[in-house]
Every structure is written in structure tokens, then in C-alpha cells.
Amino acid sequence: xxxxxxxxxxxxxxxxxxxxxxxxxxxxxxxxxxxxxxxxxxxxxxxxxxxxxxxxxxxxxxxxxxxxxxxxxxxxxxxxxxxxxxxxxxxxxxxxxxxxxxxxxxxxxxxxxxxxxxxxxxxxxxxxxxxxxxxxxxxxxxxxxxxxxxxxxxxxxxxxxxxxxxxxxxxxxxx
Numbered sequence: 001x002x003x004x005x006x007x008x009x010x011x012x013x014x015x016x017x018x019x020x021x022x023x024x025x026x027x028x029x030x031x032x033x034x035x036x037x038x039x040x041x042x043x044x045x046x047x048x049x050x051x052x053x054x055x056x057x058x059x060x061x062x063x064x065x066x067x068x069x070x071x072x073x074x075x076x077x078x079x080x081x082x083x084x085x086x087x088x089x090x091x092x093x094x095x096x097x098x099x100x101x102x103x104x105x106x107x108x109x110x111x112x113x114x115x116x117x118x119x120x121x122x123x124x125x126x127x128x129x130x131x132x133x134x135x136x137x138x139x140x141x142x143x144x145x146x147x148x149x150x151x152x153x154x155x156x157x158x159x160x161x162x163x164x165x166x167x168x169x170x171x172x173x174x175x
Contacts, residue, residue, distance in 0.1 A: 024118035024143075031117050031144035033091075033099060036172055037064035037073050045152075045168035050161075056081070060168065069093040107135060117144045134158065148172035 040063055047056040057080040064073045071091040078084055089110075091101045099112035101123070110123030121140035126133045139155040154166035 021115045021120040024116040027116035034066045040173035043168045043170035048165045
């Protein structure tokens, strides 16, 4: 009986993010990744553990620049516990309209696709935890909203099980 319960639980957890980015092809406003992440963007976020408890809060300042199909996105995270973290993404738009991205703490390449108001990214990130490094899989969703705002929901998984969720609200700066 325990095996059946575990199997049903695993199947229900994996089904939580079964949406496809093409499901949003007719939604407005359309998300142009290279336009939103060109210039300064600021954001505010929370990390929740698998029970839903907020374990971290942070602010993030980003600056993106593009030249043709090549982009760089610099992120500077300021956590409310005093920790700072920087990441630099190198992003490439492919001829089919999809994106690939790399960063120092990303294993291999992040793969992304835009459709309508949504962008979905999948990647594996090295995350330090108690002196060890964990490889965490991200199922990262961004939704473009009115007013140059993006809502970002990331589902973090280890061994196929959701271990955390990340929510970020981002707003493009118009200086």
C-alpha cells in the first residue's frame, strides 16, 4: 500500500507543471525576452520550501544588453539575511526563436522558448547547501504583464520531486 501511495504522490507532483509554453501562444501582451531584458530591471522575490514556508526574501537588480542575437544579463541579488550573489547569463537566440543560456553555476545550457505572453526555461543549477553543492533542476516560467512587469515562477526539483518554489516580480526601469 505504501508503494501505491508513493507512486500516486510522485505522479501528482510531476503533473503539477505539465503546461506547455505553446499553450500561451494566443495570450497578450506578447513577451519579447530581448526587449524586456535590455536595460535595467529590478525585482523582488521569495523562496519557499516544499511546505510553502518562505525561507528567503531578496531584491535583485539586473542589467541586460543585446547585440543581434547575443545577450548578456547581469543579476545582482541582495538577500534580506545579508548575503549577496551575482550571476552573469550569456544568452543566444537561435534561428527557430528559442533561446539558450549559460552562466557559471548552470550545468550545460539553459533552454528557453517564448510563446505569447510566456517564456519557459529549463536548466540545472549548482546550489550550495550546508557546505555541499546540489544540482537542482529548474522549471522556470515567466509571464509578461501590463506595465512592463514580469511574474516569474520557478519550480525547483531534485530527483524529480519538487523541493522548493521561487517567485519573482520584475519591473523594467524607464530612466
